[in-house]
Amino acid sequence: MGTAERQEALEDGVAARSTAQRRREAPDRGIAADGGVTTGGGESPSGSHEPAAAEFEERGSARAAAQQQEYYRPLWIEEPARRRRLPDPVRTAAVRAVLIIAVTLIQATVAFLCTMAGSWLAFPMVISSVVSTVVATWGALDVWVTRQMWNQRNGVISEPSSTARALRRERRRAQRQARAGERAQERIARKGGAGQLSHS
Incomplete structure (x- = not known):
């Protein structure tokens, strides 16, 4: 009788341990002592098998995607050089x-x-x-x-400075104004000559 009682106590302890482990693995769902799965609303185990299976599949796919992302994670990230390479x-x-x-x-x-x-x-x-x-x-x-x-020999880039650009811009503007004045004088002269010819 003593051996049978010990064996029953061992079986009860194993069952209690497995139930506690199942509760730890699925804390968001209520797990009954007999292994049945119940939802938080107290539904019957037969009615909650499909949502639980779908949730298990979603978690499994998310876990697999995370593992795959960790597996394909690059060893290093290339960053642009702070300084140019020396010649x-x-x-x-x-x-x-x-x-x-x-x-x-x-x-x-x-x-x-x-x-x-x-x-x-x-x-x-x-x-x-x-x-x-x-x-x-x-x-x-x-x-x-x-x-x-x-x-x-190689590294000097010939670019006009801002002062040189401003001076050149002013010079071009003065040349345009001078050309415009000359054209206006030529037009006036042409108009005056045409008027004298018509009066004669």
């Missing part, structure tokens, strides 16, 4: 200058460490660091000179 000669000079400056810093660090350690390598490293400093200065100036040359 090829300028970029080459800049990369060269950065490499030379990096080597110079490494040589200066090694020279300092060798000097602190009292190594014989300190003197040659100091000399090479001085030479590399001169070359790095040349590399930085080369970037600036290359940029200026590229701008002069």
Whole structure:
């Protein structure tokens, strides 16, 4: 008898757990203890199967669409560049200058460490660091000179300024007025000549 009672208690606990889980999964619909589905208005289970199934299908389709959208989500979003890309000669000079400056810093660090350690390598490293400093200065100036040359050859856009446009507009207006005055004088002269001929 003890074993049968334990088995019945276990079955009751499993049933209670499954009912609670079903209530958690569908909180908007009332789920009866025996597994029947009832609507909020207290309708019978047989009359609410079709709306519940339609709602389940809508939720399933929405969930599938959301999963598909997450699956096809792009890895990154392309944004327009904040600055224009450097021209090829300028970029080459800049990369060269950065490499030379990096080597110079490494040589200066090694020279300092060798000097602190009292190594014989300190003197040659100091000399090479001085030479590399001169070359790095040349590399930085080369970037600036290359940029200026590229701008002069390719990057300068010849556009008249607003002042030049205003002056040219005024000049054109004065020319039009002068031409209009000349035409008016010619018409008056023609009319006067025609009148003299008619009087004679």
